[in-house]
Amino acid sequence: xxxxxxxxxxxxxxxxxxxxxxxxxxxxxxxxxxxxxxxxxxxxxxxxxxxxxxxxxxxxxxxxxxxxxxxxxxxxxxxxxxxxxxxxxxxxxxxxxxxxxxxxxxxxxxxxxxxxxxxxxxxxxxxxxxxxxxxxxxxxxxxxxxxxxxxxxxxxxxxxxxxxxxxxxxxxxxxxxxxxxxxxxxxxxxxxxxxxxxxxxxxxxxxxxxxxxxxxxxxxxxxxxxxxxxxxxxxxxxxxxxxxxxxxxxxxxxxxxxxxxxxxxxxxxxxxxxxxxxxxxxxxxxxxxxxxxxxxxxxxxxxxxxxxxxxxxxxxxxxxxxxxxxxxxxxxxxxxxxxxxxxxxxxxxxxxxxxxxxxxxxxxxxxxxxxxxxxxxxxxxxxxxxxxxxxxxxxxxxxxxxxxxxxxxxxxxxxxxxxxxxxxxxxxxxxxxxxxxxxxxxxxx
Amino acid sequence: xxxxxxxxxxxxxxxxxxxxxxxxxxxxxxxxxxxxxxxxxxxxxxxxxxxxxxxxxxxxxxxxxxxxxxxxxxxxxxxxxxxxxxxxxxxxxxxxxxxxxxxxxxxxxxxxxxxxxxxxxxxxxxxxxxxxxxxxxxxxxxxxxxxxxxxxxxxxxxxxxxxxxxxxxxxxxxxxxxxxxxxxxxxxxxxxxxxxxxxxxxxxxxxxxxxxxxxxxxxxxxxxxxxxxxxxxxxxxxxxxxxxxxxxxxxxxxxxxxxxxxxxxxxxxxxxxxxxxxxxxxxxxxxxxxxxxxxxxxxxxxxxxxxxxxxxxxxxxxxxxxxxxxx
Numbered sequence: 208x209x210x211x212x213x214x215x216x217x218x219x220x221x222x223x224x225x226x227x228x229x230x231x232x233x234x235x236x237x238x239x240x241x242x243x244x245x246x247x248x249x250x251x252x253x254x255x256x257x258x259x260x261x262x263x264x265x266x267x268x269x270x271x272x273x274x275x276x277x278x279x280x281x282x283x284x285x286x287x288x289x290x291x292x293x294x295x296x297x298x299x300x301x302x303x304x305x306x307x308x309x310x311x312x313x314x315x316x317x318x319x320x321x322x323x324x325x326x327x328x329x330x331x332x333x334x335x336x337x338x339x340x341x342x343x344x345x346x347x348x349x350x351x352x353x354x355x356x357x358x359x360x361x362x363x364x365x366x367x368x369x370x371x372x373x374x375x376x377x378x379x380x381x382x383x384x385x386x387x388x389x390x391x392x393x394x395x396x397x398x399x400x401x402x403x404x405x406x407x408x409x410x411x412x413x414x415x416x417x418x419x420x421x422x423x424x425x426x427x428x429x430x431x432x433x434x435x436x437x438x439x440x441x442x443x444x445x446x447x448x449x450x451x452x453x454x455x456x457x458x459x460x461x462x463x464x465x466x467x468x469x470x471x472x473x474x475x476x477x478x479x480x481x482x483x484x485x486x487x488x489x490x491x492x493x494x495x496x497x498x499x500x501x502x503x504x505x506x507x508x509x510x511x512x513x514x515x516x517x518x519x520x521x522x523x524x525x526x527x528x529x530x531x532x533x534x535x536x537x538x539x540x541x542x543x544x545x546x547x548x549x550x551x552x553x554x555x556x557x558x559x560x561x562x563x564x565x566x567x568x569x570x571x572x573x574x575x576x577x578x579x580x581x582x583x584x585x586x587x588x589x590x591x592x593x594x595x596x597x598x599x600x601x602x603x604x605x606x607x608x609x610x611x612x613x614x615x616x617x618x619x620x621x622x623x624x625x626x627x628x629x630x631x632x633x634x635x636x637x638x639x640x641x642x643x644x645x646x647x648x649x650x651x652x
Numbered sequence: 653x654x655x656x657x658x659x660x661x662x663x664x665x666x667x668x669x670x671x672x673x674x675x676x677x678x679x680x681x682x683x684x685x686x687x688x689x690x691x692x693x694x695x696x697x698x699x700x701x702x703x704x705x706x707x708x709x710x711x712x713x714x715x716x717x718x719x720x721x722x723x724x725x726x727x728x729x730x731x732x733x734x735x736x737x738x739x740x741x742x743x744x745x746x747x748x749x750x751x752x753x754x755x756x757x758x759x760x761x762x763x764x765x766x767x768x769x770x771x772x773x774x775x776x777x778x779x780x781x782x783x784x785x786x787x788x789x790x791x792x793x794x795x796x797x798x799x800x801x802x803x804x805x806x807x808x809x810x811x812x813x814x815x816x817x818x819x820x821x822x823x824x825x826x827x828x829x830x831x832x833x834x835x836x837x838x839x840x841x842x843x844x845x846x847x848x849x850x851x852x853x854x855x856x857x858x859x860x861x862x863x864x865x866x867x868x869x870x871x872x873x874x875x876x877x878x879x880x881x882x883x884x885x886x887x888x889x890x891x892x893x894x895x896x897x898x899x900x901x902x903x904x905x906x907x908x909x910x911x912x913x914x915x916x917x918x919x920x921x922x923x924x925x926x927x928x929x930x931x932x933x934x935x936x937x938x939x940x941x942x943x944x945x946x947x948x949x950x951x952x953x954x955x956x957x958x959x960x961x962x963x964x965x966x967x968x969x970x971x972x973x974x975x976x977x978x979x
Binding site (some may be wrong): 495 | 810814815924927928929942943944945946
């Protein structure tokens with residue numbers, strides 16, 4: 208009795224397995240199903256209703272929609288805005304299911320590049336005025352949208368991460384001057400620490416993305432010390448992640464930030480502080496720290512305290528992260544890259560051309576939250592002097608490189624790099640082990 | 653808006669109508685068999701759609717997952733057991749397994765203990781006090797895990813020394829003259845993992861309490877009185893009279909919570925995303941699949957989770973059968 212039941216079960220299980228035995232994905236099917244031009248599948252018909260998917264939400268999303276409203280109406284295009292805070296997961300799911308938006312605005316070029324490799328993104332050189340873009344868009348920002356020489360994406364807006372904020376009054380009272388070189392920055396750090404004030408503010412906490420501010424630090428220092436070429440080959444993994452030059456950048460970071468008394472609260476506090484509010488002690492009566500290197504987006508509501516945001520120009524000063532010499536002005540940034548899935552959809556082409564053309568975002572910029580990647584953008588559109596200065600830093604850069612973690616494979620760029628940096632900064636492991644772990648996590652391809 | 657409502661109504665109608673038509677056709681189909689076989693075939697025909705649905709939506713994906721677990725990151729070539737070997741060899745995954753094990757052991761036990769405690773104590777209050785205390789314990793059940801995480805962030809929040817502490821725990825610590833502690837980073841003795849477990853306990857205790865309370869109230873009063881007349885103290889009454897009689901409920905609650913724990917994802921994802929040595933298997937799976945795009949690792953993790961759950965399921969089914977047999 209027992210035996211027969213077991214036998215029956217085994218037979219049933221066998222049948223089920225045989226019946227459902229699944230094959231592996233055919234690597235050929237991904238790019239299959241014909242489709243004209245570069246865009247396979249998706250909405251290849253030329254309707255006047257298109258879908259734009261992007262990763263910014265809240266006010267940014269509202270201003271983006273407002274910036275497109277007039278254009279869409281005059282052209283008779285019906286735009287469906289798909290705004291999601293979980294862009295990276297969602298776009299992968301939709302690409303796997305072949306449920307493609309017409310235009311996607313990627314917050315990270317790494318994901319864009321991996322989707323471009325499936326052949327679903329359109330070659331934009333046939334759609335946009337490349338001469339105009341090459342002449343006017345900050346060079347490195349445009350390059351971030353190219354994969355192996357093909358332009359798949361164009362920056363919609365940029366952010367600048369090589370900025371050191373400082374409290375203006377306290378800074379002037381003490382008579383500090385903006386350092387012109389990295390060595391001067393180190394000297395200044397020691398000088399401030401000697402007065403008993405912690406020189407730096409730093410916070411890594413960012414929910415599920417905790418750790419990214421530390422990756423920006425490594426990238427900034429590597430870029431400043433080794434230049435754009437080495438930086439980019441590191442990002443492309445042509446040199447190992449834990450190459451001695453990276454270790455050198457990490458050592459500099461240790462010296463600047465992880466030395467006792469250089470960041471308020473020490474190592475444990477760094478990982479617990481939110482990146483948006485970590486700089487708040489800077490604006491106390493007696494500042495808790497005097498410098499904060501971060502992207503332009505912290506100088507907005509939700510970042511610096513409200514009363515500071517209300518009078519940014521009076522209270523906040525900035526200087527760019529210095530290079531090795533005063534003439535050297537490398538800038539680390541990031542940006543949202545617009546790419547086209549529906550190559551043949553004329554309405555989508557028009558919209559893409561509009562959002563990357565001169566003058567787009569003027570009103571958006573006036574309401575804060577937008578920095579144009581175009582050097583011909585009118586600086587007077589920026590809501591305050593500070594934002595104009597930040598934009599000018601990007602436009603004046605000797606090299607504008609894109610955030611490296613954004614371009615690395617997801618397993619590193621939004622996985623091990625964040626995670627290991629957090630473990631290192633919070634004191635869980637040493638520098639060597641950290642860099643080696645990240646190198647080991649680089650996916651074999 | 654109206655269109656959407658009409659669409660929804662149509663979908664419901666079509667779904668129900670379609671099912672009716674399907675079974676009508678199946679019923680007719682049975683009639684083509686000879687008279688004798690007809691009644692034997694009919695049940696199988698009726699169960700066929702459900703069987704197909706389970707096959708398509710449950711068994712097929714499960715088998716596919718097992719197959720993927722033996723393939724590479726993009727599921728384009730088989731790699732044998734490499735995924736399992738690499739995962740089990742990595743210290744990060746070992747720590748993840750250890751954490752998951754701790755969760756599996758600690759949370760269900762703690763939930764039962766707290767649930768029993770509250771149910772027993774509340775049982776002795778006056779009706780109004782019982783209702784109030786039970787409502788309070790049950791309230792967190794209505795909060796999603798992400799919501800619970802948000803609430804508990806404020807409990808564990810930590811700011812640098814000298815800054816105002818908005819975290820409940822740190823407000824206490826600083827109030828007593830200590831230095832603020834970054835609770836979620838305290839991986840010594842797995843403290844941070846236990847702090848995360850406390851959140852799930854907070855959410856689940858109400859569920860355990862309700863079931864256990866009902867079971868306790870179902871214990872025949874004459875058995876209690878008999879024990880008391882025989883001179884048993886309150887402790888003996890509880891452990892030797894009450895607990896044996898509610899054993900079935902305790903096991904059911906234990907297993908339900910256990911399976912819930914094995915699938916726990918949101919709390920760890922929102923609170924630490926597995927940083928500071930708090931990773932658990934479901935978060936690791938999510939990160940492998942969606943962050944790292946490694947289908948092979950993700951599938952291998954799920955298969956291991958599946959294999960671990962199977963014995964528990966078998967035990968539960970056996971237990972259920974034994975209980976049914978007693979009735």
